[in-house]
Amino acid sequence: MSTTVEIEPEPLLSPADVTAAEVDRVERALIDSSTRLPVLVFYTSAIAWLILSTLLSIVTALKLHAPDTLAEVPFLTWGRLSPAQFDILIYGWASMAGMGTAIWLMARLCRTTLRHPLLLISGAAFWNLGVLMGTVGILAGGSTGYEWLEYPGYAAVALFCAYLLIMTWGLIMFRFRRRGHVYITQWYLLGAFLWFPWLYAAAQLMLFVFPVQGVMQAAVNWWFANNLLFLWFGSIGLGTAYYMIPKVIGRPVHSYYLATLGFWTFALFSSWTGMQRLIDGPFPAWMVTASIAATILTLIPVATVGLNHHMTMRGFFPLLRYSPTLRFTVFGAISYTAFSFVGVMMSLRSMARLVHFTEVSVGYTYLGLYAFFTMVMFGSMYYIVPRLVGREWRYASLIKLHFWSATYGIGLMVLLLLVGGFAQGVSLNDPTLPFSESMDTIAPYLRGRSLSGLLLTISHFVFAFHFGLMLLGFGRTASVPTFLNPLEREPGGGH
């Protein structure tokens, strides 16, 4: 079968083709330079929030080791610090990085220079304001108490307004795209642009404006949290991977039909998930069962996307040795598959009884948010930033350090949380054990998690430093990209 794989030939250098290729390049150059300011604003903000979140997580880790630390300062108590840190991670870092990448991809794939940059700049400003107000609000004690929706009302309004500006921009860009086939990435990005306001507005309305009754609030909350992972981060991450993998290796995506099937089943099944987190709660059985069935069925889009990426990559895996973008993106894509399998395991009733009040759900969240989404975002930044600042990444060694500390960090963290959470669940279900003793089973795993946090902290600071060098113009001016390893032969990767 491998002999039948067709590799799209490079544009030939005959006089006629040179002109067409030249036109394409000029067009790409114009588009890229038009995206420079908005995308860099989003990326810079995202990385600043990532560093802040990292700093706060050091404090929260410290408080787990020594609970008395800073205990007398009200705004540094665990109950405020922990949600503030995590919300910065999802709204400050992940969402802003995702939107930055989405903006760049949208402009490129619509093949039109970026219109109305002011929409994006003001959108970014409002978004930053929203995250800032929300963080201060939580630390001041104004948390709403709903998971991932802790930001007080005024911050939520700012976030939503910011989002409307960005979404409007996305729709305008799509409306004025150059005619031609709409690429897979655009499907996912458009989906994400439209799904996020639905999720966010529905959750806000049903929890705070017209609160639903009693236990149904928990249902709304879990539906939102689960689908923020699937429909928002999932769409952007998958869309990015669908662009970066074929782009770097220079080969078409394996199958359009697989992509279509994967996208529509993803859209259909994902929005039904969420209630599987409420197994054995006082909910009508059909709600929970429908979510479990939908979660099981998400294996269809996951397997489809995974198969499509794998077949696209076939024969090009050696490129992982050189290309930072490919390495981060493929790691993320594989993590997405792992994330979904863990999600299915957790959603089965027999398993959920064991693990759903344990650290397993934390591990699951980090598997999706970090091992999948954040790694894909790092990959896309390694591709996009050189095109925005006109320089190459300065040090291959820093990229390697970033990759390995991030990989070992998140790998260790997820492994410890999943295994530790399972052990915790077993002892929680043991009626002969006092509660405090059942808590002791998780302690060594959490100590190990601090080590993984240390690795992630290193990787974040290394990346932020490297990004800062690029921003300040200290990148290399070479015409070859910064590969992770010196080329032994022509890798065939266009990076």
Add this chain to the structure above:
Amino acid sequence: MTGHLPPNPQHQGMDYGETEALHESHAAIVREKVEPRMGREPLSLWLITIYGLAVFFGGAYLGRYGGNWSGDGLDYLGGAPRVASHAGAGGAAAEQTTELTPAQKGAKIFSANCATCHQANGLGVAGQYPPLAGSEIVIGGSRRPVMILLKGLQGPLTVKGQKFGSAVMQPWDKTLTDQKIADVLTYVRQEWGNTASPISAEGVAAMRKELASRAESWTEPDILAVPATEDAPGAAPAAPGGEAKPGASPAAPPKA
């Protein structure tokens, strides 16, 4: 944030028309591969088969553990929904509607048709509408009440020693079925301290046939002409203690 960008002459005053410097400043763009395209590899059959099986499994799972798709079904294995149950009604919700006793059904008919005049407490209105609670016509034999209900009543009347004027009771034989007449009379004869026997639909049907030719309403003398203890055909004799179970089948009236 662009303020941090280096004062690079190539990036200052970007003019979309400039192409000269592009080869130098955008080496990355020059060397990069073509934009991604989509291959057209067909879906393999075994994949479609596996997905079909997955969808089938999902549907079966949903059907098996859907808890009857009821908003009250908290048990995913499909156990009985938890309903605030009526005493003695232990079955599923669907069976409960059929388990209303004749008196309970009669209560609904009474409040819809009779309570306007005779009042919900069965005491009527002094001087206008006679009471039903403790009325000698109601608690006597069942023939008189069935007669009145079928054909109506007009003219002055004396109930419990009180005179009532000229208010008219309409005939109900065109409006209510035999079963409904039986139910509402059973209710009236066993409510408000009344302890008379229930009335069966068969008895009402027999009376309806017997009185089919009569067009006008009864007057007091017509009623008094019927012995006070005479029952409608097929109706159970008045039980001394009034303990007859209202839920008993009309075909087999309880023997007291």
